[in-house]
Amino acid sequence: MASKITEAALSKAETISLRNKHIGSSCQLFFRSNPLKIVKGRGQYLFDEKGDQYLDCINNVAHVGHSHAAVVEAGSKQMAELNTNNRFLHDNIVRLAQKLVSTLPSKLSVCFFVNSGSEANDLALRLARAHTRNKDAIVLDHAYHGHVISAMDLSPYKFNHKGVKKSWVHVVPTPDVYRGKYTDQSHPDYDLGKLYADEVRQVLERLPSEGRRVAAFFAESLQSCGGQILPPKNYLKYVYQYVRDAGGVCVADEVQTGFGRVGSHWWAFQLQGEDVIPDIVTMGKPMGNGHPVSAVVTTEEIARSFHRNAPEYCNT
Template sequence: MPTEDHRGRPALLGAAHLGLDEFRADAANRDLIERRLKHVGNSVLFYDDPVHLVRGEGVWLFDSDGRRYLDCYNNVASVGHCHPDVVTALSEQAGRLNTHTRYLHETVVEYAEKLTSLMPDGLDVCTFVCSGTEANDLALRIARTVTGRHGAVVMEGAYHGNSTVVDALSTVLHPDPADRPDWLVAVEPPNTYRGPFRRDRDDNLGARYARLVADATAVLDERGHGTAAFMCDTVFDTQGTLEAPADYFRLAYEHVRAAGGLCIADEVQAGLARTGRWWGFEHYGVTPDIVTLGKPMGDGHPVGIVVTTREIAQEFASRAVYFNTFGGNPVSAAAGRAVLEVCERDDLTSRCREVGAVLRARLEQLMERHPVIGDVRGLGLFLGVELVEDRGTRTPAAALARRIPDAMREAGVLIGITGRYGNVLKIRPPLVFTAADAELLITTLDRVLTGLTAGTTGPDA
């Protein structure tokens, strides 16, 4: 089954546009599109008629014409667009001091203390960076330095960032194994709906999928690299927003540690209350050796963090030198601390758990009305809706899925698509999403699915 769309791009980019000829000829902001394509490299844009956003507030985004859109896609603005507490923390600190990280500053230390207090015991040392990519790059470097091994195990269809090393770990961008370095082995993710082991026909799914990780470590031993790290996104976003079997991570971690490697939880997507727990790995009863954080931690301000044990941090520091000019600067720390304070004060873990349960139940009701929905899955406010041409064959309905974000955008709701076949609707709103917001999303998606499957594509579909 193809993992690329009709233009040869990774299937999860099926709703993205790169060239001027891919946008509608009557796009409202065609001049701005042309200027961007001329002067801004790698200009990936969503929608046939891209939205020209000028303002955000909570779960709402507003375009240049004053039209508002319910944001069901953005995990960057985690506690809501332009949250006043975060804006105040940013502006006040920027008005006092912002500089590099080779000086003492209370806010930086206080942020590290607060963040590690929310982690399992033992994960008590932070290294600040500026993005999830930097966090994952550093995490692999730490694992290689501390273990003395070089190899890595990741998932097929994974995305972990875009530095040179982390790009290699992002197998969704390199679907052909021949294009990957020999120090990397990718295994099938625990997709119990359409993977090699399925919940409707197999037993012991966690053990079966975890065994693939053990086999990968053996391959790395045979190649002479050994296993330095197992890196995994605990919501499997680019694989289609999967839910792993309950014992999967426990067993996979056992295999990795037996091979001498470290376990890295990429929590850039899953972390910060989104799944109904502070961190996605908490659903599986495991404690990683290294946790990486990014996008949502600063509510739109660039913040990335590597969290690990004191033993690992000290071992790395004894063998290598690492510093980051902007990572952990006073303004970033102020933003990050404000985000954690909002999450705690407003109990956003409970909000995500409760509203996510309501939203999932309503999506499952939609499934009864729309045969094109083959599966609904996810945790908290990170949900995936897999579209199929036929529930029996489970053939991905990728062509239909590519049309849905545009139709939803016309109806005033922003969502995305993901998955190795580009057929999974990705629902990932800000953490402050309410049950009323969920209902608006459901009624809009119901209308759009009805219109598109009936052959209509207008804005009222």
């Protein structure tokens, strides 16, 4: 007979012991030598089991703060009312889609709702392949796009340390003007955006000789795990044109940077100018304040291609 699990609070040592026994060792803790046991969050603060307060500077999901009253109320109301998959009609899903697209350029008008940023990027890759009928992807070095298999394959941040780069993935230098291949100091009189974009162009020019064609260029609009890297002016403008000329589509990964996190705009790709418009935008963490809500927004043309060329899509 299974042992009875009580609800009494565990000591920190007991929590560590049970975690070591039942949680996969790949799921590593912050502060491994003396891990924090966090039991509560309020606003910008976290609290441990002793009541000590910590300013939360490393949590990347609580967009409007921990335990935000409006988020708690909205979540509680919805859970008390309905929880089902998206193949039924409901006002909330269309109202949310309408609100989302109102923050984006007009051609980005079709939404798919998913459960995580990783799943959003997986779907973006499927959309790109269905639309272009090509397979290959170009990504930035140090990029992180998620932990499902396809997203791991798109993430040098992961496979550079442990793994193998797939033949259909092509890595270009991070457009870092401070420590990258081209810097303000090493090339003071150059258009650094174009210099870095030309690295993408060179890959695109090489692919046909290898019997390959690009499906998508994936980039976080502001690289997050790779070091909070702001791309130089004109970078995305040039890259998006090169990729489209080669028959691919452009994916802006806004999972960690979207929903106003850059301060002046809703989406980080907008920092590159009004004429820089991706074909697919993925979003996640801040969308549900850390709860499992995310989305992919794309064009009517790409959505139609996906409908024609891929299996029916639904999400719970």
